[in-house]
Amino acid sequence: MVDAPDLAELERRALERGPAYGEGAHIVCDNLVRIYKSEGIEVVALQGLDLLVDPGELIAVVGASGSGKSTLLNILSGLDVPTAGVARVAGSDLLTMSAKERLAFRREQVGFIWQQTARNLLPYLTAAQNVELPMRFAGRSRRERATRAADLLGMLGVGDCAGRRPAELSGGQQQRVAIAVAVANEPHVVLADEPTGELDTATATEVFAAFRRVNQEFGTTMVIVTHDAGVSERVDRTVGIRDGRTSSEVRRRDADDGTRTAEEYAVLDRAGRVQLPRGFTEALDMRERVRLALEDDHVGVWPDRPREEDA
Numbered sequence: 287m288v289d290a291p292d293l294a295e296l297e298r299r300a301l302e303r304g305p306a307y308g309e310g311a312h313i314v315c316d317n318l319v320r321i322y323k324s325e326g327i328e329v330v331a332l333q334g335l336d337l338l339v340d341p342g343e344l345i346a347v348v349g350a351s352g353s354g355k356s357t358l359l360n361i362l363s364g365l366d367v368p369t370a371g372v373a374r375v376a377g378s379d380l381l382t383m384s385a386k387e388r389l390a391f392r393r394e395q396v397g398f399i400w401q402q403t404a405r406n407l408l409p410y411l412t413a414a415q416n417v418e419l420p421m422r423f424a425g426r427s428r429r430e431r432a433t434r435a436a437d438l439l440g441m442l443g444v445g446d447c448a449g450r451r452p453a454e455l456s457g458g459q460q461q462r463v464a465i466a467v468a469v470a471n472e473p474h475v476v477l478a479d480e481p482t483g484e485l486d487t488a489t490a491t492e493v494f495a496a497f498r499r500v501n502q503e504f505g506t507t508m509v510i511v512t513h514d515a516g517v518s519e520r521v522d523r524t525v526g527i528r529d530g531r532t533s534s535e536v537r538r539r540d541a542d543d544g545t546r547t548a549e550e551y552a553v554l555d556r557a558g559r560v561q562l563p564r565g566f567t568e569a570l571d572m573r574e575r576v577r578l579a580l581e582d583d584h585v586g587v588w589p590d591r592p593r594e595e596d597a
């Protein structure tokens with residue numbers, strides 16, 4: 287009979303294995319799958335998506351229409367349940383939580399901002415009342431609600447709009463009020479689906495600045511889905527989604543001399559998969575299979591055609 291390992295041995299093995307995937311991350315998606323079934327047809331919206339977002343990070347998510355961006359946000363916000371995989375936000379497991387836990391998660395842990403300005407605010411309440419509403423649900427005192435609503439609206443540059451209803455606000459003002467609503471209960475994470483999609487460039491810049499302000503002031507982790515290059519170029523990390531998987535990443539850094547550099551990476555997932563950019567595969571007519579070779583400091587990828595030395 288083999289001796290069972292003792293506690294010290296198990297601890298030693300755990301240390302040897304190193305940190306678990308996503309340990310310390312605020313958002314963890316590991317091999318996330320979402321399959322929609324309608325009228326007997328299955329649509330695989332997410333097919334093994336991996337994503338890690340650190341606490342306090344502000345990232346943009348980009349991708350073609352239908353690539354799975356909204357599906358991802360709906361899962362992270364607790365609105366939708368994934369079919370398989372791991373999705374964890376601020377320590378909450380989104381696959382296994384009960385209905386009650388899900389409600390508390392949505393009320394306290396995440397704030398959400400939709401593209402359609404009208405969807406974010408209740409039309410018959412003033413801006414301040416809209417911001418106070420989630421705090422009322424959370425049981426905060428009347429005085430605390432009023433003070434915090436005024437502070438948030440002021441911080442986001444819409445303090446003078448406090449007494450106006452959404453119809454009396456511009457699209458950009460409505461989105462800034464929506465950000466105040468989203469962070470009213472100090473959520474750990476804010477998710478936004480095309481929040482500047484209906485705005486002109488100058489207004490979009492102002493709204494993005496409001497997101498940035500909240501991120502820096504409160505350290506809130508933020509994921510913004512966007513088609514807007516003005517937004518995606520201003521964040522430190524842009525994650526590209528293709529066919530329901532994270533496929534590429536652009537990281538930007540400010541150099542000491544004040545210049546900003548951007549570097550594009552392909553994402554290597556936990557199973558060792560890399561998605562080649564479509565431009566590369568088309569340029570070399572790569573289809574179905576490729577040849578790989580391990581070199582000293584890189585991996586070569588060739589189209590599946592007879593090589594000269596084989597001919």
Ligand SMILES: Nc1ncnc2c1ncn2[C@@H]1O[C@H](COP(=O)(O)OP(=O)(O)OP(=O)(O)O)[C@@H](O)[C@H]1O
Nearest residue numbers: 322324329331349350351352353354355356357358
């Ligand atoms: N409720 C649903 N039922 C069936 N299929 C769905 C449903 N929601 C999304 N899909 C499908 O899942 C895939 C991903 O959709 P999703 O809305 O996540 O993409 P997206 O990247 O957000 O697109 P867009 O930029 O156009 O909003 C698409 O093929 C879409 O048709």
